Structures are given as C-alpha cells and as structure tokens.
Amino acid sequence: MKILFLIIAVFLFQSVFSVEYTGIAKWYTVDDHSGCNLDFDLDGPLLVTAMNNEQYAEGAVCGRCIRVTNNDYDGDPNYVETLDLLVTSCCPECPKPNLDLSHKAFARFADNAVGGLSVTWEYIDCDVTGNYEIKMKNKSNLYWNSFQIRNNRVDVTNVRIKDRDVWHNTELQSWNYWDYDPEGTIGENFEVEVTSINGEKFIDVVPEYIPGDVYVSKHQFAPSTEKDNVSQCSKNYPLNIIFLIFSILFIFFSMN
Numbered sequence: 001m002k003i004l005f006l007i008i009a010v011f012l013f014q015s016v017f018s019v020e021y022t023g024i025a026k027w028y029t030v031d032d033h034s035g036c037n038l039d040f041d042l043d044g045p046l047l048v049t050a051m052n053n054e055q056y057a058e059g060a061v062c063g064r065c066i067r068v069t070n071n072d073y074d075g076d077p078n079y080v081e082t083l084d085l086l087v088t089s090c091c092p093e094c095p096k097p098n099l100d101l102s103h104k105a106f107a108r109f110a111d112n113a114v115g116g117l118s119v120t121w122e123y124i125d126c127d128v129t130g131n132y133e134i135k136m137k138n139k140s141n142l143y144w145n146s147f148q149i150r151n152n153r154v155d156v157t158n159v160r161i162k163d164r165d166v167w168h169n170t171e172l173q174s175w176n177y178w179d180y181d182p183e184g185t186i187g188e189n190f191e192v193e194v195t196s197i198n199g200e201k202f203i204d205v206v207p208e209y210i211p212g213d214v215y216v217s218k219h220q221f222a223p224s225t226e227k228d229n230v231s232q233c234s235k236n237y238p239l240n241i242i243f244l245i246f247s248i249l250f251i252f253f254s255m256n
Contacts, residue, residue, distance in 0.1 A: 026094075030048060047085050050100040051099065
C-alpha cells in the first residue's frame with residue numbers, strides 16, 4: 001500500500017509542479033494567418049505552430065510562445081534539438097498535448113518526410129522587442145470595437161475598456177480579439193487596461209478608435225519567474241494538491 005501511495009504521490013507531484021507536456025508533433029504548410037489573426041510575414045523567418053484543439057482553448061493561447069524539444073534528436077548537426085515557437089493557429093484534429101508545427105519549424109528538427117516526432121514542450125516568455133501593441137480590428141467601427149493584444153511577453157488574461165469614465169469588460173473571441181460593444185459609440189481618449197497571466201496590469205490612453213490602426217503601449221510585462229510558472233500550473237489542480245499532501249502524510253506516518 002505504501003508503494004502504491006508513493007507512486008501516486010510522485011505522479012501527482014509531476015502533474016502539479018511540472019509545466020511540460022509530451023506528445024507528437026507533425027507539420028503543415030502555413031499559407032495564411034489562420035485562427036489567431038496575427039500579422040507576420042508568411043515567407044519570413046518566424047517559426048510558428050498550431051496548438052491542439054483542447055489547449056488552444058478557443059484562442060486563449062494565441063500569441064503565446066512555447067519551447068519544443070525533439071525527443072528523437074540523434075545529434076545530427078543538420079538539425080536542432082530545441083526550438084522556440086509562436087502559437088498562431090489551432091489544429092482541430094490534434095489530441096492533447098500534440099502540436100502541428102509549421103513546415104519550416106519541423107524542417108529544423110527533421111526532414112519533412114519523417115511525418116511525426118516525439119516532442120516535449122512548455123510555455124515560455126516570448127522574446128519580444130519593445131512594448132506590447134493594441135490593434136483595432138479591420139472592419140470594426142465606432143459602434144462595435146474589437147482589440148487584439150500582440151507583441152506581449154507573457155499571456156494576457158483580461159482586457160477592460162474605460163469609456164466615458166466607466167469601466168467595461170471585454171470578451172475574448174476565438175479569432176484572438178477582445179470585443180467591446182459600447183452604448184452608442186466609443187468616445188475619444190478611452191483607456192485600455194491589460195492584465196497578464198502573472199497578475200500584472202497596465203493602462204494606456206488611446207486617443208481615438210481607428211479600425212485597423214495599431215497603438216503601441218507604453219508598457220511591457222515583466223519576465224516570468226519560476227514562482228509564476230508553478231502558480232500558473234498548480235492553480236488548476238487543487239484536488240491533486242490535496243491528494244498529494246494526503247499521500248505524503250500517509251507515507252510519513254506509515255514509516256513511523
């Protein structure tokens with residue numbers, strides 16, 4: 001019985017405090033900006049990936065960065081063992097925790113003819129330059145406002161709009177925009193509050209709502225700490241934490 005509880009405790013310790021996932025990575029040809037609607041040069045050097053449907057979470061991970069390690073790497077100097085990738089789309093048919101890498105990214109790991117690789121991946125801070133940006137959606141208008149937060153170092157969990165001295169919540173859409181429906185039209189010099197996954201908040205005053213325009217924030221989120229990473233993972237598993245504590249106590253008292 002003690003051995004069983006020990007095995008369970010080890011498993012739960014990993015599930016509570018580990019932020020790594022192991023699955024299969026395949027590849028696809030990136031020929032558009034896909035579900036996340038992030039602007040990037042399709043022919044440029046940026047390496048991207050599509051996330052499996054469950055962890056894509058209806059666009060919640062758009063713009064996040066992950067570090068992918070090729071578990072099948074054999075030391076071939078023509079390829080690399082680890083890559084940092086930007087999440088730009090969803091792979092609807094991929095089960096958790098699998099990935100669908102861009103053909104360029106996969107080709108850094110192995111020949112595309114291989115088809116699939118065993119990989120381990122984790123979320124990391126994006127290696128960004130400058131401050132985050134607030135893009136106002138094309139084809140939106142003063143009566144229907146839609147905002148995209150991009151070039152952010154860490155994940156964004158909430159966006160609020162202060163219009164005419166009143167704060168309003170927005171709703172994240174699966175196409176990676178936060179929607180706000182004002183009563184009438186949005187006013188000038190409205191405020192945009194952006195909250196990161198680590199709880200950091202910043203506010204910018206945007207002079208005017210112009211569809212398609214990009215406002216460069218005066219802020220950028222601080223790098224994550226190891227404490228942030230553990231918090232992000234463990235807060236989703238309260239029952240595992242309780243059972244882990246129970247298992248440790250059971251083993252301790254059984255040995256005395």
